[in-house]
Amino acid sequence: MKSTTRDGVGSLLASAAVVAVAVVAALAMRAVRGSFAGQAEPFVLVTLVAFVALLALVLPLAAWRGSKTGAAGTAPLTAATVVVVALLAVYFFEATYFILFPADILIWSESDFVNDILKLQIGYPLYSAEANNESFFYTPGSQLLTFALASVAGLGRSIPAFRVIQVGFTIGAAIMAVQSWRILVRHAGGAERYGARPWVWLVTGFLLLCATNQVTNSFNQFIHNDALAQLVSVVAFWLLLRYALDGWRGALWLMGLVPALGFFVKQSLGIWAPLYIGYLLVFERPRSWTRLGVFTVAAFGLIGVVVAAGTAVWGPHFRYWILDAMANHPVNPLRSVQHLLDAWAYFAIGLAGGWFVIRGERQLQLLGTWLVGMGLFAIETYTSGVAWMLNHLGPGSLIASIWFAAALPRIGEAIDSAAAGWIARYLRPALATGVFVLLLQGLGMIRIPLPPLSPDADRYVRDIEAEFAGADARRVLLDVGTWPYFERRILMRDRAPAIGERGYSQTGDFTGFLGRLSRQEYDKILVRNYHSGDFWYDHEIWSVPSGIRAALETWYTEDHVIPRVQPDRPQSYNTYSFSDISVLVPRDLK
Numbered sequence: 001m002k003s004t005t006r007d008g009v010g011s012l013l014a015s016a017a018v019v020a021v022a023v024v025a026a027l028a029m030r031a032v033r034g035s036f037a038g039q040a041e042p043f044v045l046v047t048l049v050a051f052v053a054l055l056a057l058v059l060p061l062a063a064w065r066g067s068k069t070g071a072a073g074t075a076p077l078t079a080a081t082v083v084v085v086a087l088l089a090v091y092f093f094e095a096t097y098f099i100l101f102p103a104d105i106l107i108w109s110e111s112d113f114v115n116d117i118l119k120l121q122i123g124y125p126l127y128s129a130e131a132n133n134e135s136f137f138y139t140p141g142s143q144l145l146t147f148a149l150a151s152v153a154g155l156g157r158s159i160p161a162f163r164v165i166q167v168g169f170t171i172g173a174a175i176m177a178v179q180s181w182r183i184l185v186r187h188a189g190g191a192e193r194y195g196a197r198p199w200v201w202l203v204t205g206f207l208l209l210c211a212t213n214q215v216t217n218s219f220n221q222f223i224h225n226d227a228l229a230q231l232v233s234v235v236a237f238w239l240l241l242r243y244a245l246d247g248w249r250g251a252l253w254l255m256g257l258v259p260a261l262g263f264f265v266k267q268s269l270g271i272w273a274p275l276y277i278g279y280l281l282v283f284e285r286p287r288s289w290t291r292l293g294v295f296t297v298a299a300f301g302l303i304g305v306v307v308a309a310g311t312a313v314w315g316p317h318f319r320y321w322i323l324d325a326m327a328n329h330p331v332n333p334l335r336s337v338q339h340l341l342d343a344w345a346y347f348a349i350g351l352a353g354g355w356f357v358i359r360g361e362r363q364l365q366l367l368g369t370w371l372v373g374m375g376l377f378a379i380e381t382y383t384s385g386v387a388w389m390l391n392h393l394g395p396g397s398l399i400a401s402i403w404f405a406a407a408l409p410r411i412g413e414a415i416d417s418a419a420a421g422w423i424a425r426y427l428r429p430a431l432a433t434g435v436f437v438l439l440l441q442g443l444g445m446i447r448i449p450l451p452p453l454s455p456d457a458d459r460y461v462r463d464i465e466a467e468f469a470g471a472d473a474r475r476v477l478l479d480v481g482t483w484p485y486f487e488r489r490i491l492m493r494d495r496a497p498a499i500g501e502r503g504y505s506q507t508g509d510f511t512g513f514l515g516r517l518s519r520q521e522y523d524k525i526l527v528r529n530y531h532s533g534d535f536w537y538d539h540e541i542w543s544v545p546s547g548i549r550a551a552l553e554t555w556y557t558e559d560h561v562i563p564r565v566q567p568d569r570p571q572s573y574n575t576y577s578f579s580d581i582s583v584l585v586p587r588d589l590k
Contacts, residue, residue, distance in 0.1 A: 011182060014200040015175045022085055024032030024227075026092035029449060033093075040450055040569065047425050047449045051086045055434040058082050077198055079433040084470050090449045098573075099163040099449045103366050105459045105481045105577035108497050110223040112136040114159060114482040115495070116143040121156065124491055125323050131512030133498045134491065139310070141265035142225040143524040159483060162223050169227035170220040171484070174208035174554045176234045177402050181207070183241040184406035188357040188366065203405045210401040216343055216393040216443035226391050229266040230293070233395030234264065236272050237373060237402070240279065244365045250510040256295055260302035267322060271379060273299035275372050283368030327330065328505035336385030343381065343390060345442040346397040350374050353403025401443075450575040456566045460578065463562045467526060467583060473525040479536065480577050496527070497577040500536035503546045517551040520586040525556060530582035556584040 025407070029047065036043035058078055102111035116136050119126050120143070127135045136143070146165050147156065155161035181203050211230060212220055220227045236258045242252035255276055262269025276299065279291050310318040340347070350373070358366045377396025385390040440446055467482045468476055478484060479496035494513045502508025532551075533540030538549035567579035 008179065008182070010197065011178060011200045011539060012175065014347050015178050015204040016196050018088070018201050018204040019083060019171055021094050022088035022205070022208075025085075025089035026096065029093045032095060033451070034058070035091055042344060043062060043491070044238060044449055048276055053083075054086070055079060055082050056198075074426075076432045076436075077084050077202060079430075080204065080436050081198070081202040082204060083433065083437060083440070087209055087259075087445055087447070088205050091209065091289065093130050093449055094447055095167060095212075095331075097219050097453050099160050099167070099551050101302050101453060101457065102159060103464070103481055103483050104159050104486075106573075106575060107138075107219055107222045108480065108576065109138075109219075109225070111480045111482045111577075113143055113223045113225075114144075114486055115491070116140060117147045117150075117156075117162070118482065118486050118489065118491060120144070120147045122489055124493065125314055125317070127317040127461055129309075129317060130502070130509055133510070133513055133589055135317065135495045135498060137321055137326055137498075137501055138225045139264050139306075139322050140265055141261070142228040145228065146223075158435050159223070159486070163221060166223060166227040169231045170211050170217075171208065172212045172489075173231040173234045173398065174204065174229070176238050176392050177207040177398055177405075178204050180238045180241055180399075180402050181405045182232065183238070183245055184366075184402065185220060185409065187245045187362045188360060188406060198217065199409065202408070206405055206408075207398065207401055209445040210398050210443065211394075211396070213444040214447070216275030216346065216390045216397040218444075219389075219391045220394070224391075225266045226394055229262070229269055230395045230398060232258070232265050232269055233272075233376070234263045234398060236269075236331045237369075237399050240369055240372060244279065244283070244369050245362055252291075252295065256298040257302065259299045259435075260306050264306050267326060268380075268383065270303050271376065273303065275376060278375075279368050279372050283364060285364070286401070323587065325502055325505065325507050328507045331383060331385040333385060335388070339384045339390050339393065340381050343393050343397060345439070346393070347374075347377070349404035349439075349443070350377065353400070353405070353407045356407030357403055357587060358510045370403060374401065407415065448571060450569075450571065452571075454565055454568045454572045456568070457578065460565045464526065464581070466523060467562075470521065475521070477525045479525075479527045496536040499546065499548070500539065503537075503542050506542070506544060508546070510548060514547055514551050515556050517548070523586065525552070525584040526562070526581050527552070527584065528576065528579040528581055530558070530580075530584075532579075534576070536576075554586060555589075557587045559585045 001453075030108035032046070033043055036046075098106060104114040113136065116126055116133060118124075126140050126143075146162055149158045149165050150158065150161045153161065178200060185199075211217055217226070217230070220230065236255070237260065239251045239255050241309075242248045243255060259273035259276070260268050262272055273296075275291070277296050278297070281287070281293060284292075307319070310322070354370045354374070358370060360366075373396070377393065377400050378397045380393045384390060438445075463483060464478065464481065466477075473488050473490050474483060474492075476484075477492065477494055482492070485492045494516065499508060499513070500508060503510075527537065529533070529535045535549060537552075538546045559584050560585065564580045565574070567574060
């Protein structure tokens, strides 16, 4: 037991070391980038040459050391570790630009998330009447925890700090994924043959790249519930492994809490209740019907307690925003299939991991836990058909990656056998490194080391802020973005995300907003895509128009336009919130 605990602490320290090295390298890249102002290609070339030189130096030394010690897999392990840590450095380099951006408009959720934190600061209910159009569709766990952590750090009014916290949740998810990996290899055989620390370095880097990949986890450096939802899901999977494989009975009590805690972070995480129940029903030996019944009542009952508590605090508005409004989003099966095709690489590595790992005395339990992880991934893929993004697949893709990571020791042993000749001993690791890099690209982990935001984004923010200068902010409506109100501690109604979601699902009553428009209660209204079908207040795909566009045309007129963010290269980050902004003022009807 002491040895296991010591190994666990050692793996945590090794994981922290990998993150620290990657962050330091990212900060060094930012410092060097300052010497290449306006010269993107030379900076990328210098970065690439530095990484290749490091790999060229390390790989022969690792192969030589492996031949001396007789440790199979040393060369490919070392090469792969250098690659993933370098790619992590590039991720953190890119993330710093997002983190430090002063406005909460990088994705649609940032505005509502920051609005919830503002509500917590001023003591306003998180969920209010739908006519106000200023409530968030997600349960408040992530907002509450982000607010608490930022406040403890003295940064409760810092939008960049909120993003740092989301990155922290993501790092935590990767570290817990490493702990899950340790359980799998302990029962399936593998990493302990080579020494834990070198493998922890590689696996930490690989799983953190999975937790931040551009296919299914592209939102985790933004202000969104996804980062904490991923952390909760990986902890849920770790508890299942501790119960099913390690035999820790105390884990079952914590597993009973997971669905309710997950639901409090993001409603979809309530799925852990049927997933756990399915495992206990099919794979637990000996099966206890009493235990299964008690667990079922507890898991679903505690979700009911969360709903009842939220209703008691916020009234029927809580149920409307987090249940009624969200329940009317139909799943588009064709879109789900498209998402399956987009995320195919993660299904492939999850299947490959199961092929290599499910064996030995605990293969029944290994099969059960594998089916739970891949089942979660499949359910996420189907339900992601309610929207166009793939961020719903994030937790499942990371769990699938844990299984592939558990197979890596066996794959490494096959690549770098000690019995191979000297040519193969050097050539095969080099070829394997090339295959590994191509796999990482297919998994969405390779980024070009360039600032993702166009410098024009700063101009865009200043132009928006100028519309508030000298004006009563309560009478200036900005469709997306809370930071101008956040600084003034003003809660604003009639936000585009709150209206757009309900217009899409046909569950909203917008008569309150239409009345405010007819009374011209706003001196200025800033809206994006006013002349486009992609207008969040009245989208072209809605079966029944909201009537907001017609009301704006009747009661307001376009005074001028704030130009969209102009990209400085094709790869520059773009989003709806960087579009042209029409500045509307009341129409003179006299």
